[in-house]
Amino acid sequence: MKLRKKCQIILISSMTRGVELVGYAWLYQRRLFDLDWNSSVTWWLAALGVDLGYYCVHRLVHEVSIGWAAHQVHHSSEEYNLSTALRQSVFQKFFAFGFYLPLALIGVPLPAILVHMQFNLLYQFWIHTEVVSTLGPLELVLNTPSHHRVHHGANPWCLDKNYAGVLIIWDRMFGTFEAERPKEKIIYGLVDQPQTFNVPWLQVFYYRDTFVKAAKQLTWADTIKSLFYGPGWCPGSPRLGFPLPDSHNEPRKKYNPSLPAIVELYLFSHFLVTLYLQQVLLNNFNSHSCASVLLHILYMLVTLGNFGALYDGWRGAVLLEALRCVAFLFWSVQSPLLGGGALETSVRYYSAFSAVVWAGLALFRDSLVIPPSGGKKKKQ
Structure with missing residues (x-):
């Protein structure tokens, strides 16, 4: 099913990539600084900028309900392996590219951004695994399989943690880091796991849930909050909702229908x-x-x-x-x-x-x- 999702993503990307490139090029023509294309400083700045941009995008699509409606499909797998990395959102790119546009204003050339966006994406592929345990001192700096397993957990202690792409330092700096707990089994998937393998439906079903929830609110303020606060928010709760009960730590039966x-x-x-x-x-x-x-x-x-x-x-x-x-x-x-x-x-x-x-x-x-x-x- 992951390959079928990737097929969808390529189709949509073919229609949106041009808009992204034109927008970056337009801002780059109005840049505040001229950075040398051949300087290693420019390329290191691009690497850090792209990784910080990814952290911001990733945090937004987790902590804003309408963004989570796009991103949730990546977390909908109840298995955690390399194929999980291919389970990507068709619509998340509409939230994402704007976070990289400030790099155009400071003069980072578009080729450097595109190269490091690909490197960043490739790095994230291999961390979707349960085979690798921990990597010693590298755990302090890099996003590792151990850290990313926590990010994909549906356990209460795993939610809204470890948003990093390559460098885990952003989570440590901004208070969203959570170490893996060896004695606690991580439950993968969504908190409310959809019982379907319908690929297009998995891409869009949470939008329906989000707008139905918004329509049920009694005030305009709560309607707006239901869209732009966390997916677990309800009237009277904190921005990201109340903590989930410990019962969500218990193992659950995986959805796994079979055909001849x-x-x-x-x-x-x-x-x-x-x-x-x-x-x-x-x-x-x-x-x-x-x-x-x-x-x-x-x-x-x-x-x-x-x-x-x-x-x-x-x-x-x-x-x-x-x-x-x-x-x-x-x-x-x-x-x-x-x-x-x-x-x-x-x-x-x-x-x-x-x-x-x-x-x-x-x-x-x-x-x-x-x-x-x-x-x-x-x-x-």
Whole structure:
């Protein structure tokens, strides 16, 4: 599921990156200082500036409810491993880039910012692991797997801690540091864990919850607070809400539905087709009209969403999968989607066969999820 999320992020990034670059370049033209592009001081300043900017962004999207609505998807995994790093928000970038714009005003060139943003992101990949315990004296300076495990915990003592990207010094300086407790098991995921594998829904469901909560407030002041205070805030509580009870430290059953092995193999193969379709779109982005790009994105989002819906046992997912295969078949005949040739033809035949199979299944089954007992799942 993490790869499906990454697919979404690339699609959205392709539409927003230009706005970010233009904004930074516009401010850089009005910079207050001229920094030497070839100076090591400039590049070290960029590294520190990017890391501090990330700390600020990260803290904002945790401690402001409408920001958490974007960021929560990264914390929604109940497992903690390298693939968790790929579980990224589509919308967080709309909160993020503004925190790096002050670097343009002090004269840090855009290439230095982009390079260090990538280095910062790459560093954060490897700390999503339970394999590495602690790193000795480096724990004092660097954000390590130990520190980041705390950050991903849903235990009360883990919440709103360790926002660092590369340097843990920011958390130590600003009072948000919490060391790992070896004798306490960390529970990963959200405090109120959603029971779904639907990728698009995981990206947006918390916005619904946020605005429903805001609409229920009795005063305009509380409505605004519900949007811009912490996600745990309620009238009469501190900005980040009341501390959670100790019962949230207790282990919980993970959401882990399963499908027949042949269905999982099918979904994986169609995911690879979708991934390739995304790459073809990105490689030929300029040759597509705006309507064509949006149609591609819509199709891929429906595809990813329905894969998750099949795991969730959603009523109608079986029929929707048949319709999705038919849509791909007709669309591909009208306008080659995968570059034409033998690959395109093979996928067309595969989609036609898949459509027939799924249509047949839809006559008899609403869901293919295997119940925990191993028996047949009743129609919902």
